Amino acid sequence: MRLHGRWGTATMARPIPPSVPEVVCRSPAMRATWRKLERIAHFDLPVLLCGETGVGKDVAARTLHLRSARRHEPFVAVNCAAIARGVAESELFGHVRGAYTGAERTRGGAFVRAGGGTLLLDEIAELPLELQAKLLRVLENGTFVPVGSDVEVVHRARVVAATCRDLPRLVAEGRFREDLYHRLSVVVVRIPALRERREDIGPLLDAFGAEAARRLGRPVHVTASARVAAERHAWPGNVRALKNAVLRAAALNDGLVDGDVLLAEPAPAPSSAPGACDVIVVPRGTYREMQAHLLRHVVAEHGSIRRAAAALAVPRSTLAEWLKRADTPSRRTTGAGPCTGSLDAAGA
Ligand SMILES: Nc1ncnc2c1ncn2[C@@H]1O[C@H](COP(=O)(O)OP(=O)(O)O)[C@@H](O)[C@H]1O
Ligand SMILES: [Mg+2]
Structure with missing residues (x-):
């Protein structure tokens, strides 16, 4: 049975007609990206937004929504990395009363809240495999079944997914x-x-300096030295890190954002928790120390040498050998580190 209405037009408040947020888009690369977004916004095609953490995937999803005919409907974002496994299905599809212990009331999930608007499934790579199967069915059928119900509900939301992971690689590894x-x-x-x-x-x-001035209620000046320093910096945390650095510098230095304060407190390294992006920050050291750090990081991230070796596309025995050499005290006279050559050969 298909039910239109009871779930599909649930009680969400209508948002105030929104305007497109201020998006800085000066570089040729971003201009091309935004042209593409605006071109596809009107079509109901599924869109996958990729990019490192902090590059503006949320901003892009909102732009897609606000440039589409759905802009007067809700925009709902769900962070798949942040929802607890036990309740993930209910978060997406809702549940009926008595579906499980503690489910005292029927509750609509994200698909209901999004109505005919846009549903952003952020950090999609972190969606558990069993829910991936359910989501696929929902997208194929255009309907979903709330937890504990046997009634199919039609959904009208446009689904936009975002990830900072290499999804084709996860597909090849059987993880997506x-x-x-x-x-x-x-x-x-x-x-x-x-x-x-x-x-x-x-x-x-300039934009973040103005925002800092508004938020701090005081004049903020971004100096030429800050501009030079910022343009040279690698910004592994991307736009989010730049924004935080400006706010922090303005707050700590009486509104004067110069190069030294801007980069004084390094932004914390992006975490390697699920959902974080594929940037690895390596503490400065000798070549060998940095290689050892990288190897240990990759193993920790994947939870085992076998999985880490698969991710690095090398035999397990090779990775085990590199780790063993990385853990033996360095002989300063030998020059290049023990992993040289083999690591390079693996393209790691
Ligand atoms: N092009 C941009 N112009 C202005 N602000 C931006 C831009 N891109 C990102 N931001 C800001 O940077 C922060 C991180 O952006 P977000 O979209 O959340 O990144 P992501 O989802 O890729 O991690 C947000 O505060 C956002 O407003
Ligand atoms: Mg995001």
Whole structure:
């Protein structure tokens, strides 16, 4: 049975007609990206937004929504990395009263809240495999079944997915369903990292300086030295890190954002928790120390040497050997580190 209405037009408040947020888009790379977004916004095609953490995937999803005919309907974002496993299905599809212990009331999930608007499934790579199967069915059928119910509900939301992970790689490793990947990625939009579009850094400094002035209630001045420093910096945390650095510098230095304060407190390294992006920050050291750090990081991230070796596309025995050498005290006289050559050969 299909039910239109009771779930599909649930009680969400209508948002005030929204305006497109101020998006800095000066560099050729971002201009091309935004042209693509605006071109596809009107079509109901699934869109997959890719890019490192902090590049502006949320901003891109909102732009897609606000440039579409759905802009007067809700925009709902769900962070798949942040929802607890036990309640993930209910978060997406809702549940009926008595569906499980503690479910005292019927509750609509994200698909209901999004109505005929846009549903952003952020950090989609972190969706558990069993839910990936359910999501695929929902996208294929255009209907879903709330937890504990036997009634199919029609959904009208446009689904936009975002990830900072290499989804094709996860598909190859069996960690993401290939059919769902194809379903979600009809149009793929990659948001470039900030270091690939340094022309945006100046205008972003101006925008964030103005925002800092508003938030701190005091004049804020971004100096020429801050501009030079920011343009040279790698910004592994991308636009989010730049924004936080400006706010922090303005607050700590009486509104004067200069190069030293801007980069004084390094932004914390992006975490390697699920959902974080594929940037690894390596503490400065000798070549060998940095290689050892990288190897340990990759193993920790993947939870075992076998999985880490698969991710690095080398035999397990090779990785085990590299780790063993990385852990033996260095002989300063030998020059290059023990991993040299083999690591390079693996392209790691
Ligand atoms: N092009 C841009 N212009 C202005 N602000 C931006 C831009 N891109 C990102 N931001 C800001 O940077 C922060 C991180 O952006 P977000 O979309 O959340 O990144 P992501 O989802 O890729 O991690 C947000 O505060 C956002 O408003
Ligand atoms: Mg995001």
